[in-house]
């Protein structure tokens with residue numbers, strides 16, 4: 001039966017298997033042990049003895065104390081868990097400890113591992129989460145009229161460079177309908193105005209939940225999300241702001257930068273909160289500016305910076321390398 005795209009009313013073409021990532025439903029397609037920066041994701045068949053289905057990422061935070069690394073590594077060793085990558089940080093200001101461990105563990109059922117982790121976590125007052133390394137993160141992209149970040153994310157995903165599973169694109173304009181079609185991704189055009197905002201956001205959230213999105217990326221989506229939607233998307237919505245925050249918040253940062261005469265412009269990827277452009281920062285970068293630059297020059301130069309900053313933030317989030325630390329983040333690159 002042909003699947004009809006809810007908003008575009010057009011038959012959705014069956015999805016290609018272009019992605020080399022396993023969507024969470026069919027568990028195939030992990031990566032060999034290249035350094036993360038060089039990893040290219042490809043089908044399981046080409047991989048040797050390594051069993052992808054037994055590789056996990058554990059992230060945790062708890063009040064800091066002596067022996068936590070020993071306790072975590074001991075917990076895994078007792079269950080024949082082989083640590084492949086580990087990083088930790090203790091924040092002296094908050095007294096909190098953070099850790100990310102990637103490990104292979106073939107001799108234990110996932111459910112048992114989770115039960116054991118729950119008991120272990122209680123002992124140390126640990127907040128934790130466990131993810132299958134190969135699971136591609138279900139993602140919905142949102143965009144308005146500037147398509148450079150959207151285009152960049154789609155190309156990196158298609159090239160197997162991002163461990164995500166792009167389920168849908170939502171926009172308050174039609175501009176990128178064809179781009180979405182070229183990647184066989186459902187495109188949802190949902191106009192937003194002050195009068196229709198609540199209804200529009202209800203439709204947006206319906207799609208996000210229907211797609212089981214673990215991540216929503218505001219790839220130059222230029223509408224302010226309501227407090228209610230921000231609460232529902234807390235910790236799973238990333239925005240790219242086209243300035244080096246905290247400078248130049250708002251919708252027109254390049255005009256503000258030009259007026260101020262700055263010598264550096266920048267971009268900031270951050271989690272979306274109800275407080276506009278105030279969310280925990282994941283990644284930032286800068287580019288040079290000069291007295292001779294027009295706003296158009298700054299806007300054009302900023303596009304590359306925005307795309308690269310957002311792609312890095314999406315990659316780190318989808319590899320479970322970003323841990324929340326109050327209104328800040330800890331990044332295990």
Ligand SMILES: Nc1nc2c(c(=O)[nH]1)N[C@@H](CN(C=O)c1ccc(C(=O)N[C@@H](CCC(=O)O)C(=O)O)cc1)CN2
Nearest residue numbers: 221222223224225239240241250251273274275276277
């Ligand atoms: N609740 C939040 N919503 C959004 C955030 C955020 O941090 N919290 N970031 C923005 C993106 N953004 C800057 O990065 C931004 C977008 C839009 C505006 C704005 O003032 N928009 C006007 C409408 C502008 C238009 O129609 O072109 C408005 O919404 O009234 C400021 C900052 C995404 N949403």
